Amino acid sequence: MNMPEELNIGLSNEQRESVGTILSKILGNQHVLYMKMRNYHWNLTGPRFHTLHEFYEKEYDALAKAIDETAERVRMIGGVSPGSMGEMLQLATLDEAEGALIDGSDSIKALVDDHEACIRDLRGAISTIEEDYRDVGTADFLVELLQAHEQSAWMLRSFMS
Ligand SMILES: [Fe+2]
Numbered sequence: 001m002n003m004p005e006e007l008n009i010g011l012s013n014e015q016r017e018s019v020g021t022i023l024s025k026i027l028g029n030q031h032v033l034y035m036k037m038r039n040y041h042w043n044l045t046g047p048r049f050h051t052l053h054e055f056y057e058k059e060y061d062a063l064a065k066a067i068d069e070t071a072e073r074v075r076m077i078g079g080v081s082p083g084s085m086g087e088m089l090q091l092a093t094l095d096e097a098e099g100a101l102i103d104g105s106d107s108i109k110a111l112v113d114d115h116e117a118c119i120r121d122l123r124g125a126i127s128t129i130e131e132d133y134r135d136v137g138t139a140d141f142l143v144e145l146l147q148a149h150e151q152s153a154w155m156l157r158s159f160m161s
Pocket of ligand 1: 041
């Protein structure tokens, strides 16, 4: 993590660098999930097209806002945010989905899996950031992200038959 700014906020450069690296990985996964939701919004098939098409649009709009906040959080702690798709893909641990027609149920299952992976990642990230790096501001921000993924996973599960 590139940390060009010297800040006097009670965190060492090393602490800020480690937190910035964790935030960048979260940002990479957010981009993969964002693109996947758009992909499914476009390429959905099946009788629930209209409902899911609209639901995915609301979901990726909310995620776009979270993406912005994550990148800005990197800047707040003095780091430089990754800015290219190449960087995002290198940082991400979620798998991309190529453009292809997809049945509603398959798209729901794939997105629940991704949200659950994000929840697990964030749970680990929050304790590391709180306990090892003492950055309570970022930990608090990540709690909100985790809760948003929990809500999305819950709503998606309600579509499962
Ligand atoms: Fe659209």
